[in-house]
Amino acid sequence: MSILGRILMVEDDPKDVELSLTALEEYNLANEVVVARDGEEALDYLYKRGKFADRLNGNPAVLLLDLKLPKINGLEVLQRVRADEKLMMIPVVVLTSSHEEKDMVASYKLGVNAYVVKPVEFHQFVNAIKELGVFWAVINQPPPGSIRKN
Numbered sequence: 609m610s611i612l613g614r615i616l617m618v619e620d621d622p623k624d625v626e627l628s629l630t631a632l633e634e635y636n637l638a639n640e641v642v643v644a645r646d647g648e649e650a651l652d653y654l655y656k657r658g659k660f661a662d663r664l665n666g667n668p669a670v671l672l673l674d675l676k677l678p679k680i681n682g683l684e685v686l687q688r689v690r691a692d693e694k695l696m697m698i699p700v701v702v703l704t705s706s707h708e709e710k711d712m713v714a715s716y717k718l719g720v721n722a723y724v725v726k727p728v729e730f731h732q733f734v735n736a737i738k739e740l741g742v743f744w745a746v747i748n749q750p751p752p753g754s755i756r757k758n
Contacts, residue, residue, distance in 0.1 A: 613669020614640045615741065618650040618685065619703075620677050624726065624733075628672075631737040642668070647680025651688060654695055667698050672740065673720075675704040675711055683714055690719045701740060 615632070619625050625643055632641055642663075644650035652658040654667070671689065675682035682702065689695045701722045702715045712723050724740065726733060 616642050616668040617672045618644045619674045628737045631734045632741045646678040647685045671700045672703045686718045
């Protein structure tokens with residue numbers, strides 16, 4: 609199998625992070641899952657700033673982005689990613705609890721690749737994460753520069 613891409617998960621809910629990581633690790637779906645706990649940390653990762661200044665080069669194969677985040681919200685992160693020539697090709701999947709039409713419309717207007725509402729039920733949530741991981745980190749052909757070069 610080819611090299612699997614990194615996943616950048618931007619999520620502030622510790623329970624959702626734990627469930628997501630467990631689901632992804634159970635199926636060995638990514639070489640690396642990086643977790644950012646807020647929008648500012650996500651941008652620090654993408655721009656190699658702060659604690660991520662020394663991270664390996666290359667963009668993630670996919671960005672799993674919650675909308676309701678502290679410091680900088682998910683829509684702002686998405687807007688900045690899509691406005692930056694070096695980041696704009698990263699596939700972005702909004703993974704949120706928001707059923708609000710305005711959030712969905714705003715996400716698609718900003719160029720999100722997919723909008724997924726987090727299932728409330730435990731097994732449905734785990735299965736949704738596994739399916740997202742399989743598609744975006746394994747099946748989907750990521751844009752050039754997204755696979756880590758050692």
